[in-house]
Amino acid sequence: MKVLKFGGTSVGSPERMKSLLNIINPAERQIVVLSAVSGTTNSLVEIGQAYLQSDKAKAAELINALKEKYQLFIEDLYTDTKYLEQGREVVAYHFGLLSQLANDLFTPIEDKIILAQGELLSTTLYHIYLQQIGVPSILLPALDFMKIDEDQEPVVDYITEHLTPLLNKHPENKLFITQGYICRNAFGEIDNLRRGGSDYTASLIGAAIRSEEVQIWTDIDGMHNNDPRIVEGTQPIRRISFDEAAELAYFGAKILHPQSVFPAQKYKIPVRLLNTMDPKAEGTLITHDSQTEGIISVAAKDGITAIKIQSSRMLLAYGFLRRVFEVFERYKTAIDMITTSEVAVSVTIDDTTRLEDIIAELNTFGKVETDVNQTIICVVGDFAADKHGYAARVLEAVKHIPIRMISYGGSDHNLSLLVKTEHKAEALRSLHSHLF
Numbered sequence: 238m239k240v241l242k243f244g245g246t247s248v249g250s251p252e253r254m255k256s257l258l259n260i261i262n263p264a265e266r267q268i269v270v271l272s273a274v275s276g277t278t279n280s281l282v283e284i285g286q287a288y289l290q291s292d293k294a295k296a297a298e299l300i301n302a303l304k305e306k307y308q309l310f311i312e313d314l315y316t317d318t319k320y321l322e323q324g325r326e327v328v329a330y331h332f333g334l335l336s337q338l339a340n341d342l343f344t345p346i347e348d349k350i351i352l353a354q355g356e357l358l359s360t361t362l363y364h365i366y367l368q369q370i371g372v373p374s375i376l377l378p379a380l381d382f383m384k385i386d387e388d389q390e391p392v393v394d395y396i397t398e399h400l401t402p403l404l405n406k407h408p409e410n411k412l413f414i415t416q417g418y419i420c421r422n423a424f425g426e427i428d429n430l431r432r433g434g435s436d437y438t439a440s441l442i443g444a445a446i447r448s449e450e451v452q453i454w455t456d457i458d459g460m461h462n463n464d465p466r467i468v469e470g471t472q473p474i475r476r477i478s479f480d481e482a483a484e485l486a487y488f489g490a491k492i493l494h495p496q497s498v499f500p501a502q503k504y505k506i507p508v509r510l511l512n513t514m515d516p517k518a519e520g521t522l523i524t525h526d527s528q529t530e531g532i533i534s535v536a537a538k539d540g541i542t543a544i545k546i547q548s549s550r551m552l553l554a555y556g557f558l559r560r561v562f563e564v565f566e567r568y569k570t571a572i573d574m575i576t577t578s579e580v581a582v583s584v585t586i587d588d589t590t591r592l593e594d595i596i597a598e599l600n601t602f603g604k605v606e607t608d609v610n611q612t613i614i615c616v617v618g619d620f621a622a623d624k625h626g627y628a629a630r631v632l633e634a635v636k637h638i639p640i641r642m643i644s645y646g647g648s649d650h651n652l653s654l655l656v657k658t659e660h661k662a663e664a665l666r667s668l669h670s671h672l673f
Contacts, residue, residue: 239267240448242417242439245275246456247513248359251313254366260454260516261412263372268404268413268442271363272435273355274310277303281355284335285348293339304332311362320369327361349427353380356416356435364414374412377403383420383438385428391420391437393500396445404446415442436494440508444500451501451508455492458512459521460485462534463669467662471669474521474534481533481617482508482523484651488536488615498523532618532627532672537661540587541573541611543641544596547581548603557602558582564598573613574644574653583642585613585655611641612661614654616668620645628652634671638664 241261248254248271261269273281280303287296311324331354338347356379364376382399384392404413417435422428430437436453443451457465459473460482477485479502486493492510501508502525511520546561561582565572568591572584586592592607599605616631628645631652642655656664 238446238448239265239450239452240270240439240443240446241267241452241454242270242435243272243454243513244435244456245272245277247454248272248363249275251310253513254314254363257363257513258370258372260513263374263412266411268377268415268446268448270415270417270435270439270442271356271359272417274307274359276306277355277358278352281351285351288338288343288351289348291343296339297336300332300335304328307332307358314362314366315369317369320365323365324362327358327365331358346426349429352429353416353419353427356419360414360416367412367414372412373410374414375407375410377413377415379416379419379438380421380427383441385420385422385430387423389422391430391441391500393441393444396441400442400445434494436497437500440497440500440506443506443508444504447504448506451506453493453497453508453510454513455510456512456514457492458515458518459510460492460534462673463665464535464537467665468669472673473519475519476522476524477533478526478650479508479523480648481650482521484615484617484648485534485536488538488613488617488651488653530619532616532630534617535665535668535672536615536617537665538573538587538613538615539658539661541585541613541655542587542589542592543583543585543608543611543655544599545581545583545606545608546599546602546604547606549580561599561602564595567598568595570595574642574655576642576644585611585642608641610658611655612658612664614656614661614664614668616652616654616672617650620649620652630671631668634668635664638667 243257280299284296284299287299307328311321311328315321315324335351335354341347360376364374367374382396382403384395386392417438418429420428420430439451439453460477461471461473463471465471479498482493483498486498498508505525508523509520512518570586570588570591572586574585576583596605596607618627620627635654638656638660640654640656644653
């Protein structure tokens with residue numbers, strides 16, 4: 238059984254939603270995971286923010302504007318009056334729910350309920366469309382089987398335990414539709430896997446049912462060896478390992494959610510990245526083994542802040558790094574890169590929500606310096622200890638660009654450079670020219 242995930246652009250218009258059957262084979266047993274229609278989640282975020290600010294008038298305005306878009310959407314999606322009426326009822330229900338929240342005390346729990354409506358809408362509307370054209374399908378509510386624990390981590394055994402009976406209940410059915418992104422938390426409340434979580438949903442379902450393959454369908458033909466928005470002449474990567482794909486996803490390759498490969502990797506489920514706009518394109522296959530030697534790809538992650546802590550107390554002192562890391566742990570702020578010397582340590586973060594608190598505590602250790610508007614350039618490939626020459630080629634390519642930090646050796650697959658964001662485009666182009 239395969240799991241197919243389609244992103245927001247793949248269901249972004251009635252025409253694109255209809256064309257999914259050019260990819261989905263109704264005769265083949267599969268689970269289809271859908272994101273919200275493109276633009277919907279951003280609108281829902283705005284609605285939630287308006288409610289949190291007690292601006293009910295603005296929330297009502299935003300709700301009505303989004304509702305009008307969906308009313309036009311279903312007018313194009315359904316040609317049969319019976320199914321058009323069903324679509325209208327679905328739209329009325331979900332937007333009625335959004336409007337009713339104005340009458341309640343608004344908390345983060347209600348905010349999560351708002352964010353869930355996009356996927357609930359897209360899957361229900363698509364299920365009704367399939368009924369209209371006579372394609373049998375079963376709508377599986379993700380809230381019935383997708384769960385995260387107290388640490389916001391998905392529980393794969395729970396998903397297996399609750400999803401398997403739902404599938405077994407319909408042995409003759411081939412096509413199952415479910416929502417990406419949304420789930421329940423440890424308290425049974427509606428929650429989510431955070432932005433981009435539909436990829437994660439597909440991978441988790443693939444792991445839970447031991448799927449033969451997970452397919453992630455987007456609007457680009459697989460991972461590229463550089464950012465095609467900045468660099469001309471990039472090429473798709475045909476095959477890549479899970480570790481390499483995870484590095485690229487975390488450090489800027491937007492095609493894949495950073496966490497989404499881990500469940501599939503654990504249970505050895507192949508993941509294929511494919512293009513909805515060009516279904517015949519080969520795309521990228523992610524497996525345990527890469528068939529590419531040397532350097533595979535370059536990615537970039539913006540919005541980075543570098544923090545340097547300099548202290549003579551660090552010299553020959555054990556426990557110093559532990560105390561530094563404990564500061565970031567207390568404020569639940571992840572570190573991307575780290576470099577050390579005898580008297581200083583530099584780290585990078587992308588979440589500056591608690592930066593002032595972090596700096597205040599770090600100042601007790603010594604002199605603290607921060608650099609904002611930084612970008613991590615991640616070069617992914619075969620950097621194992623027994624290989625030589627690749628790191629030199631990377632550094633040669635950027636010798637004319639000021640480099641704030643270099644991280645090498647922490648992984649067999651990654652060499653990372655920190656540069657000012659103003660140098661990002663030049664760094665990517667120069668690396669592409671020298672490496673590929």
